[in-house]
Amino acid sequence: MEFLTEYGLFLAKVATFVVAAIVLVSIIVSATQKDRDDHEGEGELKIRKLNDQYRRLRESIQARLMTDQERKAWQKKKKKEDKADKAEKKAAKKQPESDATEEKTARVYVLDFDGDIKASDTDTLRRSVSAVLSVANPETDEVVIRLESGGGLVHAYGLAAAQLDRVRSKGIKLTACVDKVAASGGYMMACVADRIIASPFAVLGSIGVVAQLPNFHRFLKKNDVDFEVLTAGEHKRTLTIFGENTDKGRQKFLEDLEDTHVLFKEYVSERRPDLDIQAVANGDIWFGKRALDVKLIDEIKTSDEYLIEACERGDVISVSFQRKRTLPEKLGLATSAALEHTVWKVLSAFRNQKMQ
Numbered sequence: 001m002e003f004l005t006e007y008g009l010f011l012a013k014v015a016t017f018v019v020a021a022i023v024l025v026s027i028i029v030s031a032t033q034k035d036r037d038d039h040e041g042e043g044e045l046k047i048r049k050l051n052d053q054y055r056r057l058r059e060s061i062q063a064r065l066m067t068d069q070e071r072k073a074w075q076k077k078k079k080k081e082d083k084a085d086k087a088e089k090k091a092a093k094k095q096p097e098s099d100a101t102e103e104k105t106a107r108v109y110v111l112d113f114d115g116d117i118k119a120s121d122t123d124t125l126r127r128s129v130s131a132v133l134s135v136a137n138p139e140t141d142e143v144v145i146r147l148e149s150g151g152g153l154v155h156a157y158g159l160a161a162a163q164l165d166r167v168r169s170k171g172i173k174l175t176a177c178v179d180k181v182a183a184s185g186g187y188m189m190a191c192v193a194d195r196i197i198a199s200p201f202a203v204l205g206s207i208g209v210v211a212q213l214p215n216f217h218r219f220l221k222k223n224d225v226d227f228e229v230l231t232a233g234e235h236k237r238t239l240t241i242f243g244e245n246t247d248k249g250r251q252k253f254l255e256d257l258e259d260t261h262v263l264f265k266e267y268v269s270e271r272r273p274d275l276d277i278q279a280v281a282n283g284d285i286w287f288g289k290r291a292l293d294v295k296l297i298d299e300i301k302t303s304d305e306y307l308i309e310a311c312e313r314g315d316v317i318s319v320s321f322q323r324k325r326t327l328p329e330k331l332g333l334a335t336s337a338a339l340e341h342t343v344w345k346v347l348s349a350f351r352n353q354k355m356q
Contacts, residue, residue, distance in 0.1 A: 043323040045131055050110065050316040054308055106140040106314030110307065115149025115186055119156035122163065127321035129163050138171040144310070145193065146177045146303050151184025151206060154260055160185070161267075164192040177303035178202045183285055187296070188264065191271045196297040197306055204291040207268060208283025209261045211253070217244045272296075 063071055109132045113121050132143060145164060167174045176193035183206035190196050198204060220227055220242060227242040238249040269277045275295050291297045310316050
């Protein structure tokens with residue numbers, strides 16, 4: 001009995017703490033949302049030259065494989081080469097503009113998209129695309145999108161795909177690299193590219209449309225609960241969660257799904273005319289090698305392999321836009337982490353006490 005009393009008091013303390021923490025986090029999140037609206041557009045553009053990253057990896061392993069004597073000679077040679085490069089760049093800056101060479105360095109701009117059901121990464125993609133298009137040269141440059149997404153909301157992924165269409169409309173070569181998955185809305189984005197490259201077991205396809213929702217009408221009716229849906233317009237509401245669904249409403253909903261599927265197929269066909277759309281637009285998925293057989297992709301290769309090869313052709317530059325976190329957001333993240341840590345510690349301590 002004493003154990004139950006102590007256990008009840010313990011649960012009451014934990015519940016009080018959790019409720020207080022939730023209230024605090026809610027206040028912070030509310031302030032965060034308001035502050036976010038006030039500071040829309042603020043952020044930072046992150047630029048990284050991947051040539052240097054891959055070079056450092058290569059030099060690191062090379063140095064470890066050398067003897068001490070070989071390493072010293074290599075480091076001495078490298079210092080001379082670095083010094084010569086700096087001197088060459090310095091001289092190029094001083095050179096009159098009229099004497100400068102006309103040859104332009106080819107650049108590969110690398111963008112990343114990690115998609116969820118709402119395509120939340122679209123805003124950062126939009127800003128990154130805008131930044132790249134302001135400097136990219138259609139004659140020499142290329143844009144690579146490293147894409148990972150299993151799809152989601154139609155309108156959200158439609159906007160994300162439209163951002164990539166902006167690259168194509170400027171006449172800049174666009175390559176999509178898929179290491180894991182680009183299905184449904186993810187493939188809608190990938191098909192915009194001039195060329196799609198995927199790893200051997202990446203998931204591609206799922207050119208279809210799905211919608212599902214529960215219906216609680218019979219449960220409400222059983223418990224004598226009325227639910228009314230009032231609309232102005234015949235098709236304002238077709239299927240509902242709580243109301244009684246009709247065959248007419250269900251038929252309209254299916255027609256809308258079919259029309260969306262037709263639009264999806266047309267979108268893919270326009271961008272990949274060699275694809276047999278009727279054979280692949282059944283909602284099925286294909287792994288990398290099978291996707292190559294049905295022409296969903298153009299080549300089997302990982303993104304790392306492709307980018308390392310691109311480093312030999314020119315500068316490979318990673319571009320990403322990161323929105324600055326506001327003070328309330330930072331406090332919210334810190335509070336959430338502290339709350340999670342505290343609850344875990346309390347539960348662990350209680351479990352250990354019970355085991356003793």
